[in-house]
Amino acid sequence: MKRTILLLLCATSFSTYGQVGIGTTAPQETLHLGANTSTIRIEGLDEINNPLNSGPTRLTPVFVTESGNFTLQPAGYTSGGTGYVLPLNFLADTPNFIPNNPLGLAAPFDRYGVVINSDLTNESTTGLIQTVTINVPTNSMVEVKYAISLYFSGTNLAVPPHSTFITDGKTRVIQSYFCVDIDSDGLSPAELAQMYGVKGQYYASDAGGTRGYPNMNSQGYVNLPAGSHTLYFFGVVNDPPNTFTSIGFGGANDYLKIRLFN
Template sequence: MRKNYLFIFILLSSLCSAQVGIGTTDPQKELHVAGANSTIRIVKLNSFYNPDNDGLKPAKVFVDGLGDLAIGDGSGIGNVESLNFLIVNNNFIGDNPNNWNVQDEINNTGFVINNDTTQTTVEGEITSLTFDVPNQSLIEVKYGITLYCKGENMNAHAPPYVDITPGEAINMITYFRVDINNDGWDGDEWNKTYGKKGQYHETQAGGISGFPYMNGQGYFSLPEGTHKIYFYGVVNDHGVSYTSVGFGGLQDYLKIRIYN
């Protein structure tokens, strides 16, 4: 007699979940933080670098195209990552070390560069400062510098000063360089200049002293680490004239912003 057997296969489906080992006692990954209320801190995403992390509510984190963790949901346009300021300084050029203070005359000439009667072009370093970048990023530097122009060495004595030669135009230029990793210049770093800006200045008889003003900006990419930015000034004049220019005598701002 032939017997027929019916085999019934029951297919079971199940939902599986994965975890990275935060708040668990059975880690599945190398990164493991035990405890139900445990957290992990990522320095580059703290509130100093990213204001979207306010410390009050959970902040979404996603992995960007470079494999880095970033705050946000990764949706791109419409939810663009914040632009963060590494430095905002409204007086980034130091005052004149002589600290001249005379009534009815300028009491701060900033950093002075002198172009004497034997030269037509003189260049000097105005100031420098270091800053930290949390990860490989595009950096924007914006600066504004006031200038004060006279016809004798403003470092030599207190005001008043002789005016520049009436009717003669002088030229002032500012720019900056970046020492990557703050480890001294190499040829490539020294040859790259950013944010170059220049203007002409002329004084006529009977005029009054004031502050010419100019600003500039530059963009470049930097790796994670500590870097140093140097600002320079250039003074051009007629070969037989004496020109003294103070860079940074009044309102001088510096903003360094990171696009990460």
């Protein structure tokens, strides 16, 4: 009887060319778990058997050694010490995350980005620059790091002549920040009031004025639950009374990097 079972196992192994299937009769890999609810448990990595397991409230990162072994211990790890770096879990690493020409202007006026104006009747104007949706796999602290290029003009960049020097010698203050729409169900008043990664820069013109692309860099941290969340990036233009200021956000080089720590 034992001999019959052994022969049967050998025959199965040869018929699948060394591939083993669990829950499938047609394995496609060396080990193939069938069914869309398949799971794997390694008890040597659980919270009872492994002190590096983060427990029931947080997921624990699993590392792969040069030999292909699964482990919870990073390379260079010293118990009770430091000297190792956990892998960076990037949710986004996006260059040029703001459109260069959302207004559809013809060249050479096609790199102003999102235009926000503070006209003669306003001393501060806030506008939406961009939205980005992220999917967070588990409760995590999320870092959002971004850089936005700026284009200054004393007249509306959206209409001819599209760009003029600012030469009045008065100071402008430009700001950016982001808000988080939890569960991507629309920004509530409370979410809109919570501003992350606030950054400001000022520009004081001289007789020669300015045009060009200075950059504004910022980062912010927020604790988020698992799920789909939308980040709203805003720009703010502040200027003195009775002045007109037009700022193009993101017309040149900009980037967005989002990573999570869990």
